[in-house]
Amino acid sequence: MPGNPPFRLYNTLTRRKERFVPLREGEVRMYTCGPTVYDYAHIGNFRAYVFADLLRRFLKYLGYRVVQVMNITDVDDKTIRRSRELGISLREYTRRYERAFFEDIERLNIERAEHYPRATEHIPEMVALIQRLLQKGYAYRGEDGSIYFDISKFKDYGKLSRLKIKELKPGARVRQDEYAKEEARDFALWKAWSEEDGEVYWDTPLGKGRPGWHIECSAMSMRYLGETLDIHAGGVDLIFPHHENEIAQSEAATGKTFVRYWVHNEHLLVEGRKMSKRYGNFYTLRDLLAKGHDALAIRYLLLATHYRRKLNFTFKALEDATRAVERLSDFAARLESYSAGAQKPTKLSRHVEHARREFESALCDDLDAPRALAAVFRLVREANRAMGRGEASMEDVKAVKRFFADFNRIFAVVRERRGELPPELMKLIREREEARKRRDFATADALREELLRHGIAVEDTPRGTRWRWRK
């Protein structure tokens, strides 16, 4: 897009903001670490998905074709254990949470990725990748029959997390030695079947067992995006060991760069504390919606802090976000109902251009959403002022609408108008206006109450009565 500053992204690999240029012109291939479907996802998880969504939407705004893959991890220790506890099949168990996941992301206005591969449906790809690693001498079979990646063979090991293997905390490695690994840091590519796996196993050339966790992302991303991808996104906690291991497996197998830009979102804190399932201080999206909170406000809250900063989730902040979303939504409604005689652009049109430049340069600077939002709100004030005074021309309003629509294509936080007004409600509005003309305010107020019960808020302005949908 000419005129834009270059899009720069912070690459965890280099620890610098880098100009983003995809490998293939006009197309971005990105992979996002998706959910392990063993429970309802919590809002911390959604920060990662909402962030990836912002990234993909902005790339599209910049004119790229985006091919995004998000894995569904539907086999691991937890899913196996819990499905067995419930006495149902792994598939039945994981599909339940997979469905919930898709419901949740829809509530949050997260665009669908192009592919959602399930781990259980890509066993052959994983087996093939592991065989390649065995052939090349990067993997070995342990005494328990499992297959491990030998990190000592991969000299770049640690380049992403910048951890030196020797310096890792002593306590952590001792505990790991219960496995039949040659080196405590080696990780499993293939786990040989054991008692607690029950009927969950695959008979493959590697033996009877199931894949390790890390291998699925390498195998599935290569299957859908090729051996080198542009962007790989995920939470900071995945940098080590998961992403480090992905690099090791993938690059050892292909000899090529696996990922060109690694992007990681920071964690979310709840009332100042790390949120995790272990602490039990987590909220699922369902929890919050059940308490009456608005999905768009949650989305807004997740986007209103820069993605590389810790986000402190509090209910006060959620209330604030709710109001901010209302302000934007009210503004959108006002744009729709505004009319003026003047056609020629006024200085408001210049404000729109200015806001757009600010907006774009903020997002181009490593997706600085808070700065982009500030530009939007500044314009909202300018436009409200101009419309309030009747100074805005129709040309201005068109320009504002275009910008606002683009803004919302990226942020997706403005409440949609819920279609046209039913005729019977339109009739009530007219009756109320007549009552007001007669100065029969008792009737007018009663009608206003009634409309509100139907979700319609009416407002009297110097230029006549306006109505809008209320949530």
Added chain:
RNA sequence: GCCGGGGUAGUCUAGAGGUGAGGCGGCGGACUGCAGAUCCGCUUUACGUGAGUUCAAAUCUCACCCCCGGCUCCA
């Protein structure tokens, strides 16, 4: 132990040498029959503390205080 991120007005968030910060809240005002939405003004010349560099520091340097995270399943 080894790495790393922060502390910005009432509050939450941007900014990272000079160019109007934004949201939310509070108070007052304009508009209105009332309400709401909106606008204006105030809260507000804010940057953890102490030194230093500089014509200029929230931004750079050093020291210190406080909070949080990674090194282990985790977004």
